[in-house]
Amino acid sequence: MEKLNVGIIGLGAIGQKHCQALAQIEKANIAALADVNESTLLKTVKTYGGNAYEDYKDLLMQPDLDAVVVATPDEMHTEPCVAAAEAGKHILVEKPIATTVEDAMAVIAAAKKAKVKLMVGFSLRFNLHYLQAKKMVDDGKLGDVISIFARRLNIKTQADRINGRCGVLMFLGIHDFDALRWIVGSEPVSIYCEESTSVTKKYPQENETFSIIRFENGVRACAHIGWNLPLQHLGGRDFKLDIMGSKGALYLDQMRQGIEIYSETFSKYPSVSSGLYIEDKAFVDCVLDDLPSPSTGEDGLVALRMVIAAIESIKTCKPVTL
Amino acid sequence: MEKLNVGIIGLGAIGQKHCQALAQIEKANIAALADVNESTLLKTVKTYGGNAYEDYKDLLMQPDLDAVVVATPDEMHTEPCVAAAEAGKHILVEKPIATTVEDAMAVIAAAKKAKVKLMVGFSLRFNLHYLQAKKMVDDGKLGDVISIFARRLNIKTQADRINGRCGVLMFLGIHDFDALRWIVGSEPVSIYCEESTSVTKKYPQENETFSIIRFENGVRACAHIGWNLPLQHLGGRDFKLDIMGSKGALYLDQMRQGIEIYSETFSKYPSVSSGLYIEDKAFVDCVLDDLPSPSTGEDGLVALRMVIAAIESIKTCKPVTL
């Protein structure tokens, strides 16, 4: 059986999860790991194997390497992506593809030129719940889509973890902006966004927002994006997608997925979904079987444009045309 | 025990519900009923007692009558309200108080001049779920309110019942607009609203909308208002109020209230809440005990302004200042 040799660049929280996922994929082989932090690097190599590199540029020179997962901090996606493309490696880059439109376009152009696969890590496209919702819509079970309400709320510690590196729209909202476009199947034409200002912010960026998005086909979507859930929230997350169609309504709710635990030491609504396994497997299959990328650089670019437009709308108090 | 003699003007769907509620209130006496439809009138008198009037003006002349419930069609609230005030009768008027700002102001002025109580039928202020939410916020259990998401979706037949007499914002949205302001405890300063256009409308008015409301204290609220739920929706309604605060999150959901039935002939999530009883009792007590109106004419006016502003926003594609 043919196997894909994959290198992971950036071994922070999400990089670790990609290691975990790839280790379970039989057609994937973790062949190389790179991180600037030596101790993280060595610990990860110990667990998952592969060659260790402190500099990703050295990793890209490993001859048997087929593909890379770029999981560096958001604003550091562009360089390794462009370099990976130039080295002929297929690329799975974490969302956002980049933090500016120019950078995103550079990544797309480099991948196109090098004829390597480019996939953006929009994990909702590979999530069991969202996949079912997408299928129901595509199968016409709800008739024509009229409106969608999306929500992605996280607990406060998430904001602390990001620590002002970006706002909640870039970190969480981009998931829903992409998922909405993916499910609606039409391009966004404008976005209006407001940010709550009732409570003093800890970080300069927006942290609780409502956006209304107009799609070319007339669908209106609304996204409620924030990270103000209290620590005692049993889900630690409130992710929803409610679709109203001309013939039906679909409710997706990942706050509760069928298990609840109440205990003396902790209480929780655990998630039963499968993490990055399906996403990373889709990447591996896309490369090995030469399939189209299931979430392209262009998808990444549109979602990024939506985030930037929403932030502009907050400032201008007007809908922003995309 | 002192009893309040109440007359009900308008015996359509909601008028009937007021009869039912008042009949259960021990301090209330249904003393008079008025409707232009003679057969409805006679049937209702047979059930609930009281004198029958085809013309509400005659009803207002009944000497022992203390108060009226005005439940005529929306655009016909003003005349009976003003006349009732002039006749010295206390008034519980169904929402909206009127369909224009001028009319609303006329009703308020008439009540003020006549020194009669004026209460607007914002039933959410008397609903067990919303009362609890309000109390939690007022008691500071959630810290400072950051954002609120409100939803009021009904099944399609509701739109057919209204049959183009008004849009969904005036019919349903006004409830949430008032409830949001009541719970936030701050005045709305602007509203932005979009209407879905993906599906051909049966009636000229808006029928599926998202609104973002800015309050003076910085809270942002979002209202999802529509009547496109499919007939097979087991709740027949999707009413929610999700409050994010600086110290807590509250979820109110009236779609399911603790009972579900799945059967061969019908399936349903019944409501266990108590209808108009608490509202009408509050009106009766307010008059008998000379208490302040729990939902004033001014409250009715602000909510009406919000609806009008939202409809204007749909047309202008801009946020509208209140």
Added chain:
Amino acid sequence: MEKLNVGIIGLGAIGQKHCQALAQIEKANIAALADVNESTLLKTVKTYGGNAYEDYKDLLMQPDLDAVVVATPDEMHTEPCVAAAEAGKHILVEKPIATTVEDAMAVIAAAKKAKVKLMVGFSLRFNLHYLQAKKMVDDGKLGDVISIFARRLNIKTQADRINGRCGVLMFLGIHDFDALRWIVGSEPVSIYCEESTSVTKKYPQENETFSIIRFENGVRACAHIGWNLPLQHLGGRDFKLDIMGSKGALYLDQMRQGIEIYSETFSKYPSVSSGLYIEDKAFVDCVLDDLPSPSTGEDGLVALRMVIAAIESIKTCKPVTL
């Protein structure tokens, strides 16, 4: 308006709730209160009015008193009930009617002889959720009942509050045993019960049990009764009633009733139901309007027999015939 003068005997936790409920009932007048604890007595009189008695026998001699609520400890129901009957007072006695069959029969006989109303405080018969379930069954919406699963689980502190005065079947289970019989509409013929023994008990009585009840009409019911929920359980209660019928299934769940709060200091699924108001109002109406008791002494006796049989079954490891 005619009013009922009511006296409350026993002002512990449940006695206080009856005071609260009666105070809201317009046709009821709290005319007398009795408790052996003087300070409790005086505090309660201060809040609700009425004459104060340390000895319930003195209370029963108050000439204008029409009726009493007996809310003394379980094993002390018989004497005040019999004395109240002999004094010609109508009686609402808390569940269980008594703790032995003989005592229950004495209470029933005394009430019959004195021709006073006797009602047992089976609060589920007056609970909005259970009333709807009962109505659905009676209306034939589910066809013929096949099976019912009932659950009543409370948090551990409840057991500590009772402190070994009785087991969980007498305290909680009796509610469901009565409700099952009330909803099934047939007499129980046998009961089989097992008690969990995996964990050392703090009190001698049973605290976690499953019972299977056979009804005359062939329905089987199962009751899961216990008080082992952890303190962090957000409901503090897990009350369910799942009815399977030949044409439908009904799920009643009071753990969540449409509101959830997650906060930094506490998290909770509040109850929105109405407490004892409906029950106490039914008692008042039953006396004033000379209606049949909605939960008779005989009902109380059967439920008591069921509890006693279940406890016997635990000991004998056999089904016990009723």
Added chain:
Amino acid sequence: MEKLNVGIIGLGAIGQKHCQALAQIEKANIAALADVNESTLLKTVKTYGGNAYEDYKDLLMQPDLDAVVVATPDEMHTEPCVAAAEAGKHILVEKPIATTVEDAMAVIAAAKKAKVKLMVGFSLRFNLHYLQAKKMVDDGKLGDVISIFARRLNIKTQADRINGRCGVLMFLGIHDFDALRWIVGSEPVSIYCEESTSVTKKYPQENETFSIIRFENGVRACAHIGWNLPLQHLGGRDFKLDIMGSKGALYLDQMRQGIEIYSETFSKYPSVSSGLYIEDKAFVDCVLDDLPSPSTGEDGLVALRMVIAAIESIKTCKPVTL
């Protein structure tokens, strides 16, 4: 990469699902298929590949075959299992392992003698929800288990599909009997079961039951097993597992898993879980990596004994010792 050549014997509903699952497992190769129905056989071979056999005995002679999945009707498990063992093939047999204790023991003995792996298809052991519940218990998150309530209710058409070939305990209950024992981690010592008799049965076997199971360690479990759900039940299933422990409570509910659809043509609570993939992969890994069977023949035998004991208890109206 080493691959396991698997043959599937019996291509009915569940056999088809195994084909589907195995086709997705990269280390598995569908090498042979057998069914007495020629048209089913050919259609399945067309979809999944492999050699076609009308007689499973011929299939067992295929030299490169490593293992078989036995998915014949319940009462026809023994012969192919014993023959497969004698042919040196590893065995995944659908539940129940057999329909009599003697047969089950023959299968176990044959596998032991031939030193082949024997695994029984208890799918709950490989279900995302049940795996999480098991892990929580094993990790001590709930303290010591006190009681468990298990439910497995299906819609009526399921009974029609089985058409009297077995009762609901053998078909559905065996899943929970095994899962309870697996989670409790102790042996069952007695079982008491009652069957509802209020409604005339369509098939001779039990179809709605409650069982109380006593485990060696004192835990009590109750299983509500039936197939009387109405066709309009949106889940089509009601599968629950509620665990009460000395330090916590866990609720598992597969009726709703985070998606709900209400439409004009159908309404549904879809399942998001992963079917047989995890189970069949566990079988493949168990053989290839020479791991212990995750659900042994002995497990299958105990679960079968529990079903037989429950049916005996229904007849004798007494608890049956295991």
